[in-house]
Amino acid sequence: MPLLDRKLLRDLRSLKTQALAVALVMACGLAMMITTRSLMLSLTAARDGYYRENRFAQVFARLKRAPNAVREQLAAIPGVATVETGLALQVTLDVPGLAEPATGLFNSLPERGAPVLNRPYLRAGRLPEAQSGGALAELAVGEAFAEAHGLRPGDTVSAVLNGRKQKFLLTGIVLSPEFIFEAPPGAALPDNKTYGVFWAPYKELATAFQLYGGFNSVALTLAPDVAEEAVLAAVDRLLAPYGGRGTYGRNNHPSDRRLTDELRVLKALSFAFPLVFLSVAAFMVNSVMARQVALQREQIAMLKACGFSNAQVGAHYLKFALVIVAGGVVLGTAGGLFLGGKFVDLYHIFFRFPALRFQPDLPALGTAAAASALAALAGVAGAVQRAVQLPPAEAMRPEAPASYRPAWFERLRIARWLGPSSRMALRNIRRRPARSALTCLALALATGILILPNAMRDGIAHVLDFQWDVVQRQTVTVMLAEPQAARVLADFQHLPGVVLAEPFRSVPVELRSGPQVRRLALQGLPARGSLDRVIDGHPAQLTLPERGLIISAKLAEVLHVQPGDPLTIRPLEGEARDLVVPLAGLADDFAGVAAYMELGAVNRLLLEGDRVNGAHLTVAAGEWDTFLRALKATPQIAGCYVKNSLREGFRATTAESIGLLQKMYATFAAIVAFGIIYNSARISLSERARELATLRVLGFTRREVGAVLVGELVLLTLSALPLGLLVGTQLARAIVTTVSTETVRLPLVLTTANYAFAVAVVATASALSAWLAARKIAGLDLAGALKALD
Template structure:
């Protein structure tokens, strides 16, 4: 080992605290990259594996009833790989000991073989015995929610007939990775389940002998899916088809894609912000640290070392910093990423969870950190090495200061000399101070990004559940019902107020984009359902859309919207876009109820009712409602709100909590480094002050003062940058399910300010030892 290597080793040891702090900044940036990329990757990989292994279908279609023979025609369509028919129906279930109604989707599986498509992964038990009429397979989340086991009993109301069934299997299906009632946006595993029975059993129950009502297809790899759908529609048209749709409109797949898309955005935006900031900080910190090495650099030059040699020497130093950071970031990132990704995965039921991490992510992290570190080092070393060695060896001439606006007489009275030192130092080294301020501000902005969503999400849910959805209960009817049915609800003693609505499944399309949604017909000036941004009476012709939806379909006010009704007469309507609604959750299509009924050529009908009632009356209200033949299901909004809060808490906010912790460590590392560098630069002055009779506390206060000025300037700048970053993130993360609003609450600002101030105090605390041990004599003699 040569002398330079020894020096390197010792330098590293001497500056270990600082090096670790800078490495922590790099590590945090790398961790964000690894966590976000691998969360997305893991879910994507698990999904792909499940789809492939269990033959998830590509095209789906629902009909009223079609003869089994029809499958021959379907199989002839060019591009179809496998076609399979089945019977699928909504059903109600009841479990002993659970009073609330359970909705479910029941799907047939072949009596004598495994399904060809959408095969089941059995976690416990297996498929029903051949020809068994009373055996049922239940979905795993439903089994979990009720603690059901193979062998337990469940009652089903199939087509109005109650039937006792025995659970023979607990399974997962690629079709129901995300298992949710089509009427709501979030899963409620206790009240909604997916069930499978033998085809023969369902055929008997639903009078479907020799017939099917659902068909799924898989496509050949080169198939034209548009052509297949069109051909399928042509074949199924006569059988009450609601139109073929691809995976994109399949509920579970759609939701998973949305989630993956959002994760994909997070995996780009968050690491860009974090790693970018880390790279910038690494660059300026390395520059500053090496700037303070002027003397040894001059010495090395005086001995005859070449610039190249010296730069190489310091690059090793940088390599150590970047290396520690990168390695730490990768290791910690992988440790945190796996539980993080599996937390997400609890909402998506995969038979196996595959943890994935692209080597590319690590390569990107490495390249970014290396470039930032090397350029910072190079710049600083080059500047130091460029000066003739003699210049650096001489005692330094004092830097030049000038009087400035700070010396105005009226200001003078306020300052004592230590304050003046602080202000002049900052003013003299404006660039250096600005970079410090920017560095601290960037770290503060990460705190804003990390905490922003907590309040915004709360705000979003409050808007949705307090202002938009004012009802407590949504009672869905089995069928379209005359409007007077509402009276029977209103007359119930538990019901404070009831309001009918009409909802109808539709398909919206424009510019080749299609959406399958519910069109909601509302009363004018509805008491229970607000449309944010729409105060006037509902338009008598025309529809209102959620802004996100209108933008996605590229519709302007007044544009005709093509609406295809998916039930009944299946009318094709052209309705002008009358307005847009700013709602944060879900996607909505709204119309005046009368106008909707008129367009559908129906009289005064409703398909459900919203109810206002007290929660303590539910015990008597629910049984009464369930007795009513027209009631299909009841949704409790308080419960829905609780579920969505839990979901967001566990996924996005869990994710952001990790980001917040990382932002906090970056903030600390940056402030600590600034304090250390500041101390190194001021050491001589501080020692002089000690000699002159200033106490340690007074000297510490001077240092704190300068740090405080930097921090106080940095905090508002950090807020501004943080707002910009948050806005970017929120905009990029808008999805069908929800759009986090850009609301700024005082908490966020307070939190980031407290974070930075805390980091500053902690840094100073860690440095007190240095200030206390400041060697007055040594600092005065050197140079």
């Protein structure tokens, strides 16, 4: 090994803690980047492969019922490449071990051959086959539901099909590209206990629902380079007479959209945060190296005097920085791969793929490593250049003493009460404004980073408590298989334990404002109900007007409309025509997008008299079990959502992912705070060793000298904390806005506890690192302070 390299290793050893601090900060940024980029790659690759292999459709449509002959007409639409038709029906399930009824979406398997599109992937067992005679009908179950209930091929489940309870034998466990995100329609998070997807032979399903010879679900693929809009319109026109409930492309497919939203969030996280960490690391490399070069001034002069070239000397110090970068890259890669693996496991709760393998994004890793190296080199370049440009004779002499001036604020009256230690601290900050500002900024960023995950946690708590206690006050929502006359409400009111029942009418509609179009379920509710309430941003309950529509604020944003603007409603079922209504108000909600109208107004729109599709109920706690038994025995019920089950599912799934995020951010922020303070204290100690040793010789105690050393850092930390709270607030706002999608939104909730936690972590990390650095005061060379400089 060349002797210069040996010197490098020994110098590094003496700087090991500082080098480690820098490498760790760099590693945080790299880990975050590798984690998010790799997750994006893993999800995209898994999705694309799955879509291709299992032929995920591009266009989807639902309708009431059309004869199978319409299939040929669909295939004849210009641009349509493949057509698959079938049945998709919502049924109520009776699952052993589950008190409340669960909801199942039953999909049909073709009578002959395998499905052409949206092919199920068989995880275990076999696909169900049509049975004749008295044999038990067969059924395949989606993996998420099967896992939630521990179902295996050979088990049986009961379902109510068209009012008749029937027993099924489970033959297999299945996944489908249509249900990567397996959640009830409109739900932001899966609820695998009470909602599942199933596959049954066409014949049995069709027979049970008296739909044999027809279909109610369409999937299409398009020929290359075909405009989707034209096909959507043609399919809509064709299916309208058959009770068409709307045609949509992949961008409106609930599962695909949820996945796309997730990728968008990852993309937002993969850039901003790593950049922050890498910038902080570059600054730290710069300060460490600038100090190192200043300390080794005489050595550099000696090397040059002995005939080493500027390039050799420069390369020596650049290597110094590169070793630190290498350490950061190794740690960051390991951390990124570890975290990526953890998140992939977590994604299994939300997204079901035949195989979601963690794929490290190597090009991103390369880019990140190169960016770190460049940042570090940029940090070192200035210091090295100054060193190599000095003529050796001059470099042999010690650097001129630092010159100070009083800071401007010392002219203020208050400055008279400042002690010498405070003056030293203030003047040191004043003398190095850029370095002080960057240290302060880095600490502020560390504080800000801590605020983010807790803001997300508090936002979720807010959604849980506010949305589900203030907005939705029902115990359970029951849905009818088909709309019925409003008098059915009386039947619900007579179920045991029911305290209050309020009806709703839900109908798929298309909302249009100029070129902006969205399809969703329009909710018809009582004008001022006391169960499922429409709440604005204040929050106050809104009264649904006789004329006009209230929609989610997010939907208004998507449609570019404001209250007072006209909106065109086009019902996607029944005989009704388009209706233009004013936008009457905005609702503040957090999951999915919704549109609300007064129940009577919806019925007038649909021209079908007083009808409802279900009801929101409050049930007395003491009679809950009796109620559920009665509910399971009510045949016209197609499904129900129990609020507390949804809430529990929400808590279990998001709590885990937010918990992991929170730990990650807290660790990273603590590392940055610790690294920055430790590094600053060590550099300060090194620069002022003689000054501090002099103070010790003059009779200052270790504690007093420690106070002089950390005084500057305490001032910087104190000014960084309020700035950090500001940074964190903006950061949380930016991230909440970025992750705010049409499927999931979070309110920006910032609590005092959150701010206090961030301040406490940064202050503790700072204090701890300052203490560690101040311990080095014991090692100051007191006798050396007496010696002359030359």
